[in-house]
Each structure stands twice: as structure tokens, then as C-alpha cells.
Amino acid sequence: MPSALALAGGGAVWHLRGSLRAERRRSDRLQRHAENLTRQLRAAELILGQVADEVVPAIQAAVVRPGAGQGVDFTLPDALTGTVIADRVRAVVASVAAAMRQVQYDAETATSVQVSQVKQDADAAAAEAQRAAEEAAQAAVRSFAASLVVIASKVSRQISEGVRRHAGGEAYETLVTIDRLVQQLLLVAQNYVILGGGKLSRRWPATTFTDVVQAAMGHLEGFERIKHEESDVALTSRAVGPAVHTIAVLLDNALKYSPSSASVDVRLLNGHHGLTVRIDDAGLQMNREAVMAARQTLNGQKTAPVTQHGAHPRTGFAVAAVLAREYGFSVDLEAPNSYRGTSVQLFFPSHLLTHVPEEPAASTQPAPAVPAPQTTSTGLTVRRRGAALAPRQPTGDEHAQPGRPSVVAAWAAGTSRARPTTPEGA
Structure with a gap:
């Protein structure tokens, strides 16, 4: 009989250890995913700044000074490889460059009588090309940021499930930390949805x-x-x-x-x-x-x-x-x-x-006693399953x-x- 109990206990311990290792791996994957999304968003900010501040003005210079600005250095960050925004940015730069080359060709082959009109047309084409580039970039930002919001929202819901399952466990503090990072990522991504014309x-x-x-x-x-x-x-x-x-x-x-x-x-x-x-x-x-x-x-x-x-x-x-x-x-x-x-x-x-x-008036029956909250080693309160969280009423000038x-x-x-x-x- 003791041997059977020992075997059963050993099996339970082995199972619990396996579950803990699995949750740790899952927490690590979620954290790496959140960090990867953050790197992609930062890379997107940098490349959009480069397009606006360097690429479009360089292409526009080809219209003002025919023969100049033929080559524009443009390298996408590694973090954007294979993303939607990378394809959109390449398409924008390619379409603007093609429009500018056509304008250059027309300007260079025009007669002296047509030079003034060609310049006006070129300026209008440059303005239209820049407007189109801005609209396309805005749409790309909106699409990319909206995708981040959807992904981060799914990650957040998964983290919430993990927090509920492992209240009091070793994974709890890690999950709460990741949740804070994901909420900040959501805020930043939603900023770009809004600036990109989204809702x-x-x-x-x-x-x-x-x-x-x-x-x-x-x-x-x-x-x-x-x-x-x-x-x-x-x-x-x-x-x-x-x-x-x-x-x-x-x-x-x-x-x-x-x-x-x-x-x-x-x-x-x-x-x-x-x-x-x-x-x-x-x-x-x-x-x-x-x-x-x-x-x-x-x-x-x-x-x-x-x-x-x-x-x-x-x-x-x-x-x-x-x-x-x-x-x-x-x-x-x-x-x-x-x-x-x-x-x-x-x-x-x-x-x-x-x-x-x-809300309806509270019951006049005495409320059951609430046990003192348990905390982790760093002071985070452990959530109990099935218990609704509500802020405790502050007393005095409590900080x-x-x-x-x-x-x-x-x-x-x-x-x-x-x-x-x-x-x-x-």
C-alpha cells in the first residue's frame, strides 16, 4: 500500500512539474512575441520617417532638377521582413519613382516653348505623387497598426487565461509583467490606427x-x-x-x-x-x-x-x-x-x-468574512478564482x-x- 501511494504521489509531482515547465515555456513564447511586435512597430516608425524625410524629397528633386535624384538609397529594417507594411512602403516608393521618371522624361523632351507648362505640370505631378504617397503610407500604417492591435488583443486574452489558471503560481508574476507590456503595446498601436484614419x-x-x-x-x-x-x-x-x-x-x-x-x-x-x-x-x-x-x-x-x-x-x-x-x-x-x-x-x-x-441595494445579511490577501515574493496580490476584483475604498490620505x-x-x-x-x- 505505501508503495502504491508513493507511486501515485511521484506521478502527481511529475505531472505538476511538467505542467509548470509547459507554462514557463508558454510564458516565454508570449514574452518573445510581445517583444517582436514592439521591434516591428519601432522599425515601422523609423522607415516611415525615412520615407517622409528623405526618400520622397529626393525623388521630388528629380522633378525640380531634371537628371538629378535618379538613385535613392532605401533599405528596409530586418524587423519588417515579410510584413504588410514592408510591401506597402516598397510599392509607394516604386510608384513615386516611376511617376517622377515619367515627368523627367517629358520635361527633358519638351520644346523650349513648352518648358513653362511642363514645369507647372511637373510641380502638380510632384504634389499629386506626394499626396498619393502620404495616403498610401497612411493606409499602410493603419493596416499594420490594426493588425498589431488584433494580435496584441489575442495575446492579452491568452495572458488573462494564464493569470486565472496560475494565481499564486510561479508563472503569475511573469504573466502580469507581460500583460503590462502588451497593454502598452496596444496603446501605441491604437495611436497609429487613429493617426492613420482608423477608428x-x-x-x-x-x-x-x-x-x-x-x-x-x-x-x-x-x-x-x-x-x-x-x-x-x-x-x-x-x-x-x-x-x-x-x-x-x-x-x-x-x-x-x-x-x-x-x-x-x-x-x-x-x-x-x-x-x-x-x-x-x-x-x-x-x-x-x-x-x-x-x-x-x-x-x-x-x-x-x-x-x-x-x-x-x-x-x-x-x-x-x-x-x-x-x-x-x-x-x-x-x-x-x-x-x-x-x-x-x-x-x-x-x-x-x-x-x-x-445597482440594486446590497443585501442586509452580513457579508462573509474575506480572508487576508496573499501576495507573491515581490508584493503582487494573488487573485482567487471566482472572486470579482474591486478596488478597496481608500482611507484617509493613504498613498x-x-x-x-x-x-x-x-x-x-x-x-x-x-x-x-x-x-x-x-
Whole structure:
């Protein structure tokens, strides 16, 4: 009998070890996949900057100075090999070059009487070629970014399944770390979907501003530095997704450009004409020229196609401007604020506001005792199966620290709200 028990126990241990190794391999594959997507997106940013800043102007020079600009060096990064955007970029450059060669040929063979007209035609053709190149590049960016959104959304759902299965296991911390990276990748990819003329495809119900802010936090590393007020005022369904995304990119800016020890404050100010979300950071103060340029971008006075954001684009304000213009809210900026940093205000007019129906009153029966939360070695709270996560009500002036139940609950709630329930980019 003891031998049978020993054999059974040994078999169980062998099976558990095998399962753990399999999950570790799966976690490693997911992490490598997320890192590969990030490399592809960075390579796409660089090549689009090269096309806009070097390739198209070099080809256009052939029209202005016939005989020049015949050869244009153009090398795609290895990270884009075999991708949709690589094929689109090659096609754009080839079509522009062909159009320019035709214009050159016509110009060189024209008579002196026709030179003036040919030059005008060449300028018009160059402008049309550049417009076509920008439109094609924009479509390529939109298609590529939408594909990234779909893939990253699938990876995120797989990670969520892994987190639920391995709460408390050794793979839990790795899965949570990968999930944060994937949420940041989703945010960046969605930025390019928007700048490429696409839409946010997720459909939301009417949602309170408290949940909107927490959903935005779910995309961000360092979310525990964000302190936000609460409000039961809600946004109408159509405006929720754009508001979540806009607040996320603005909070991301605030976190990146302020000290890691400083908090970022989010205030919710309800007024007669609407509700204002105010984001204050204690980061580097923008100079007057930078503030003016940012405000021109945010109010729509200054726009640029996706190909003209440079090799190292800062897309946050441009994305916020597009969403605000399309969905009827506004974004403004001022500096310095009371912290000598930057303040951004999002104003949502009253026609975008509503109230979410109150939930049924809680039962008068005493609630069962809740066991103390278990944590991993680095302070991450272990989720229990079947238990809904809800942020713990703050007491006094408690400051969020990594590993506290309230922080992990906010992260879990935010990432759950931020994670698409329907495929994005489809």
C-alpha cells in the first residue's frame, strides 16, 4: 500500500512539474512575441520617417532638377521582413519613382516653348505623387497598426487565461509583467490606427468617469503614481472609448516627463456646462514656444499626416486632437501649473454626459468574512478564482504602494476595462 501511494504521489509531482515547465515555456513564447511586435512597430516608425524625410524629397528633386535624384538609397529594417507594411512602403516608393521618371522624361523632351507648362505640370505631378504617397503610407500604417492591435488583443486574452489558471503560481508574476507590456503595446498601436484614419472599434456602455480614468490607468506602467478623484457622472456610450484612450495617452505623457517619485493628480470638476478632467504633473516645465505648439496641435490649428511625425514621433497630443475633434470634447494645456509642471484639461460638454443606473441595494445579511490577501515574493496580490476584483475604498490620505491590495485591484480592474471584449482593428 505505501508503495502504491508513493507511486501515485511521484506521478502527481511529475505531472505538476511538467505542467509548470509547459507554462514557463508558454510564458516565454508570449514574452518573445510581445517583444517582436514592439521591434516591428519601432522599425515601422523609423522607415516611415525615412520615407517622409528623405526618400520622397529626393525623388521630388528629380522633378525640380531634371537628371538629378535618379538613385535613392532605401533599405528596409530586418524587423519588417515579410510584413504588410514592408510591401506597402516598397510599392509607394516604386510608384513615386516611376511617376517622377515619367515627368523627367517629358520635361527633358519638351520644346523650349513648352518648358513653362511642363514645369507647372511637373510641380502638380510632384504634389499629386506626394499626396498619393502620404495616403498610401497612411493606409499602410493603419493596416499594420490594426493588425498589431488584433494580435496584441489575442495575446492579452491568452495572458488573462494564464493569470486565472496560475494565481499564486510561479508563472503569475511573469504573466502580469507581460500583460503590462502588451497593454502598452496596444496603446501605441491604437495611436497609429487613429493617426492613420482608423477608428477605435470597441463598443462601451455608458461609464462613470471614475471607471474611465481607471480603464486609462490600465494601459500604463507606473499607474500607482496616479491619484484620482471619483465621480458618479458618466459618459455616453459613444464617447467612452475615445475618452479612455485620450486620458491614457495624456497620463502616459505626464508619467514619462515627471520624476519617478512624483505623483500625477487627476481631478474631476463637474460644472454647469459639462465636466472637466484636469491632469497635473510635476515634471519638466514646457517653455513658451513648446506650449504654443502643443496648443496649436490640440486645438486643430496645426495638423500633420502620419508620415510627417519624424523618426522619433511624439504622437500623444496629435492623437488627443483627432479624438477630441471627432467626438465632440476639447483638450487644452497650460504651463506652469501649481507644481511648476504642466496641466492638461479635457472638457466634456453636457450633451456627452449621463448617469449610470444605480445597482440594486446590497443585501442586509452580513457579508462573509474575506480572508487576508496573499501576495507573491515581490508584493503582487494573488487573485482567487471566482472572486470579482474591486478596488478597496481608500482611507484617509493613504498613498498607493506597489503590492498593496488596492493597487493590484486597481490594476486588474483597469486592465480588464481597457482590454477589448471584441476584436479591435477588425
